[in-house]
Amino acid sequence: MTSPSKPGKRSSGGFTLIELMICVVVIGILSAIAYPSYTRHVVAAQRSAAQTHLLQMAAKQTDYLASSRTFGTLAEITALVEVPPAVATRYTLSVTLTDGPPPGYTITATPKVGGTQANDVVLTLTSSGAKTPNDKW
Template identity: 50%
Template sequence: MHLSTRLPRSRGFTLIELMIVCAVVGILAAVAYPSYTRYVQRGHRAAAQAHLVDLAQRQQQFMADSRSYADTVAALNMTTPAEVARHYEIEIETGDGPPPEFTITASPVEGGAMAGDDALTIDNTGAKTGPW
């Protein structure tokens, strides 16, 4: 009788299998990362939009009390949330009129996550411009 000796098969992954897994992970990351980035930007923009609406409402209350609009966020007894301040600069422009008017602008911070995005604005009539 002839006895054949078989070498035990080593267990593990081959180089080809590892390369295929790396390629699949790379493709998934290339597709998922831009979507994730857009999702995060929409979240930052939504926070800025909510803050602008709050400021506009506070401006109307300020107008009812003092017959003029405030020209700073601090004058409205408000602070810009850290999440918004990290990505946007808030500016209030007022006009004495008649009638008095204001425009609140949230401009993306240079070099930040929202760089390249358009500025958001809201005015005393409630008109909004930018990517609302």
């Protein structure tokens, strides 16, 4: 037989408002720590994709030089190596040719404004193999 509940006694069937607010605060703190770390990881991963593509373009420049006796423009090189969608949507690519002696090129990947890469650095790769900025390669 169940006893009638006494006045002033409450049942233990749920959460109190204080317990719920503590959970909300803990989730907020974890989110404040995790989200910036996640966004830094995404930016670094997309930068890595751009670096890989710059290296592929440099390899195609070498092939182009062997067959044409000159380095190729952006249009000529992108006809040989497809720009991945992850790079095309986040970076603007350019190729600057330099007259010699010896002739050379600079391939540049500039982050597009308004995207996740907007605060990232401009990546460059030259025909001599110089990569800038050094700390991001």
